[in-house]
Amino acid sequence: MTTPLLSLQGLTKAYPGVVANDQVSFDIGEGEVHALLGENGAGKSTLVKMIYGLVKPDSGTMLLRGQAFAPPEPRAARADGIAMVFQHFSLFDALNVAENIALGMENPPPMGDLASRIREVSETYGLPLDPFRTVGDLSAGERQRVEIIRCLLQDPKLLIMDEPTSVLTPQEVDILFETLNKLRSEGTSILYISHKLEEIRTLCDHATILRLGKNVGECVPSETSARDMAEMMVGSTLQTPERSGREFGEVALDVSGLSVPSPSEFGTALKNVHMTVRKGEVLGIGGVAGNGQDELLGVLSGEIQTAADAIKFNGQAIGKKGPTARRKLGVLTAPEERLGHAAAPDMSLTENALLTGSVREGLESNGFLKWNETKGFAEKIIEAFDVRTPGPENAARSLSGGNLQKFVIGREVLQNPDVLVVNQPTWGVDAAAAASIRQAILDLAAKGTAVVCISQDLDELMEISDSFAALNEGRLSAPRSTTGLTVDEIGLMMGGAHGMEVAHV
Amino acid sequence: MIVLEKRPQPSKAWSYATPLVAVIATMVFGGILFAILGKNPIEAIGTIFWEPLFGEFAFYYRPQLLVKGAPLVLIAIGLSLGFRAGIWNIGAEGQYIMGAIFGAGAGLAFYPLEAWFIFPIMVLAGAFGGWLWATIPAFLKVRFGTNEILVSLMLVYVAEQFLASVSLGLLKNPEGFGFPGSRNLQSYESAHNAELIAGSGMHWGVVAAFIAVIFAYVLLNRHMLGFHIRLTGEAPRAAKFAGVNPARLILFCLGLSGALAGLAGMFEVSGPSGVVSIDFNVGYGFTAIIVAFLGRLHPVGILLAGGIMALTYIGGEIAQSQLGLPAAAIQVFQGMLLFFLLAFDLLTNYRIRAARSEVA
Structure with a gap:
């Protein structure tokens, strides 16, 4: 040899x-x-x-x-x-x-x-x-x-x-x-x-x-x-997420003609985005990173505000509402970046539970904080999503990426949203944890939540979504049902091979 | 080789210990400095820290501690709220001056009327003056994205010119034989911020400082606004995600710190100082920045830090007069305190490990 x-x-x-x-x-x-x-x-x-x-x-x-x-x-x-x-x-x-x-x-x-x-x-x-x-x-x-x-x-x-x-x-x-x-x-x-x-x-x-x-x-x-x-x-047998009943209700989230400049210099502006998500439906949004995913999440969470009519929730124009007002209505989001965006690294899990949970979980009254209830909410997330940590008083940054991701997703899921938007929900998470996060998203959809899942993991999107659309340079392709969608079609929706035409000569 | 290793989470023990370690290190290195200057270091340090509290003339110095400490604490509390949120108001000195001018001006406008309502009006006017001065950088930052550090600092110098102008013009004492400076508010009973208990040093400014400490503590630990302030400082993107309106927070933090600095100036001019004069301000607004950090931006910490800072001020003056230490040496000594604090601060987030140098 x-x-x-x-x-x-x-x-x-x-x-x-x-x-x-x-x-x-x-x-x-x-x-x-x-x-x-x-x-x-x-x-x-x-x-x-x-x-x-x-x-x-x-x-x-x-x-x-x-x-x-x-x-x-x-x-x-x-x-x-x-x-x-x-x-x-x-x-x-x-x-x-x-x-x-x-x-x-x-x-x-x-x-x-x-x-x-x-x-x-x-x-x-x-x-x-x-x-x-x-x-x-x-x-x-x-x-x-x-x-x-x-x-x-x-x-x-x-x-x-x-x-x-x-x-x-x-x-x-x-x-x-x-x-x-x-x-x-x-x-x-x-x-x-x-x-x-x-x-x-x-x-x-x-x-x-x-x-x-x-x-x-x-x-x-x-x-x-x-x-x-x-x-x-x-090292063990894999559980494939299951879902029951795909009955869709009325349109919960309706985005039409949404155009937003990017807040950062090398970001991607959203151009004339249209999509509707019905109650109980999971819309998967694929696309290569940097094609407007962050901007789409920001505009749906309320961090970026836009024309009121561009985003409607149950028929109500919410484009001009901030994150707190949207949460009150039931539109919840979980951004991709865990440390520094979805969670404050140096703050405890209890404080991080308060970060998005204050309105819907009733964790404040007249502006005064209810720390006991907040701690209870954090413990509930840790328990329900099997977050490995000694306790809610630990800083967010002390958790491994996957555990913090479970916490961040669990925090939104447990608030019973009517619309949930997640960006890269299982990024950096091990296979078992990823399966449980996907299962939680599917369970939520089964209860009638409209879910938008932005991800770069096509296998994940095929596994959980009912319809699929792709972001390419800030434009969203028309959503299509995932049944019968081929990899080639998905690739074309994602914009084919960027600047690759020469290669085929 | 020594390496710094990030702790998985900040050490509670070190965050409490660093101020103490910093004070001790300052004593050691300050002592070396004094020794190089040819003074007995033990005696010098003793004079600074011991004399004002327990020395022969402590009965005179102890009230001075309150008089010097109160404005420092009051200003530092306001600054700390902004600093927590990453909003850097370093122009408290200017807001302090404006508070004094507005407060004294409001009082003198009623002269020689004696009425109960004059002093409360002066308090409001003082707070308003400071708020106004701090709102200028806040507004410019929100509207045009200017840097609040530069603008608030520049406005200190504008305020100083304004102070000179009113001492020589608008507020000049008509019976002052042409000397610059206003009437002495100490001899205008309705406007005088007198000691609440004679000889104690306890005046309304001291009361206000204690109230501010309690208020800030409750705000930061029990209120949503305080949570948003902390969140903005720790993770601005997460704060936006949580629904914090950055513009409103900037206006609030700068405005409040300006109002508290203005109050400090007003209590000073109507009490211990008495007179609006060209050299009215003595740098409380700048020293309060040190106090805020020395107190770890924590209300109770600031209370203690204000006390220590007042001690070094008074002790430093005693050391100057008794031992002939140069004033600059005292300032270096105070500077060391901030330096060591910031240096040891590293240990709350990092631990030092002696790593054997790796061989390839």
Whole structure:
């Protein structure tokens, strides 16, 4: 057998209170696409950070082509041919593509040379990109191309990709996979991190599955079912959310001709959005991040106010009402960003329960706060949604992402809304918790709540929604029933492949 | 190597301990400073902290503590509400001056009438003057997005010019033989903010400071408005999501802190000072910023911090006259207090770990 490109042997890394990686060993062969699978918090990120020189292992060794390999910093890892595309892009909005790429280089060549090299690489790998466009104007898919090209310019031996498809439309995913296949055929190895099982089955040669920091299994994805891989990831049998009775009532939420400028400079304005949601209906809104999701949530929560008639609740114009007035009526929302938007990080869970619960739960009288009742409400959320915390007096930031998400969603669900709008309800939540959040949303719909679920997770939307629409550059496609909707159709609703036409020539 | 590690949640123990640790550190390093200046550090520190409370002339200094502490606490309470919400009024000195001018002006307008209602009118006028002066930056911020730090600070200098103008013109004592400054309100009975118990230092301003402490405590801990103030400071986006109207909050916080600073100025001019004069203001409005932070923006903390600050003022003056310490050294000493407080504050949110340097 040939020497693997990179061999990990017994890597261990502990942080205070948690062992992120415990004796992880596996090999990545030359020209292999190797998947690293695992739930949030399974230790995938820590592991790749060790390979990329961002974190040093407590024990264990790495061998690169049989030579001991211990990069003290990312620069050293890059020098040895390791490149990484992060999930969160590190790009400057105000600079153009070439400038952004030059910033990440040790010795950037003159701008003209760099631009022609960018063109060359982008054509070779089917990743069209104009070096002189400002990054702020690019779609998420195009930004990812900037990051990938930045890596390819270093001529890497191993390319690490952290959840690359979470920001792409299905068509963009296809094109990314073509690029990755081309790289593989040229002998570049790829370490591909994801929890999307179907794409791993199509793309990857080999998969390593991590759970709670341990290597719990390996498989050849094309020969293993998605369900088996999921159960290896979770370590237990999965519960699929169920729903009963899809009887819709009258229209509860009616949005028509809604146009709103974005409050932030690089945000997306909403353009002529129309949608109706009936009682008991779940409307799923898909789309790549940054296409107006935050703005849509803001305008429905009342943080952004607009023409009164643009938003109607049970026939009543509410576009000019603020968040408190809308809550009083029964229109509740849960934003995507948990820390700092849905919850105040340094405040206790009790105080965070008060944050949106004061009106409907009667937690104040004449402006004076009822702390006992508020604490009771917080305890009710913790109990009903199985939030793991020592108690309601703990600060929101002390909770893990998934637990805080359960708290934030539970806080709105328990207030019995007539309309509930959620943005990315299961983002960063483990599979079991995600299933229970989805179940709670479905139960609420079964009781007659009109639900709008904004999400980038298409599987989630297909699972829970009755109708589907997609946001693309601030425009909302006409909602369609989810029954019989194909992935291709969804992709087109999401805007197809942004700026990808050239690639098909 | 030493690394700072973020605590999962703020340490309660440290948030109470930091003011104490900061005071001790100030004593140690202040002592070193005094030693370098050639004074006996123990004696100097002792003079500052011991003499005003328990020294030979404590009967004279103790009432002074109330007289100096009350305006500091009153102003700092108002400032702390804004600071909690991330609204930075640093022009309390100007609002203090305007409160004094409005208060004294209202009183002198009735001179020489003696009536019970004059003093209450002066109180309202003083609060109004301060409110008015603080509402200028608030309005400009809400309407045009100006920076309230700059505008409120600039208005201090405008207020000082205004003070000079009225001391030499509008409010000048007609029987003052041409000297600048107003009539002495101490000798105008209806307008005099006299000591409630003779020789105690306890005047209406002290009462107002205590009321403000209680009011702020209830507001912050028991009322929705106080919750919204705290929420805005901790997470502005979450506050907007909760339904807080930022413009209204800015107007409220700046207006209230201005009104309290105005009250402090009015009680000062009608009591301990007595006269509207060019050098009426002595920096209470700025020192109150230190007091607010020293008290951790907590009402009870501010009460204690106001006491400590008043102590260093009075103790500092004694040290100047008895030991010949330069005034600048006392100011450095007070500055150290804020510096150490902010430095040790880090420990409420972070812990220090001695990490062995990692070897590759």
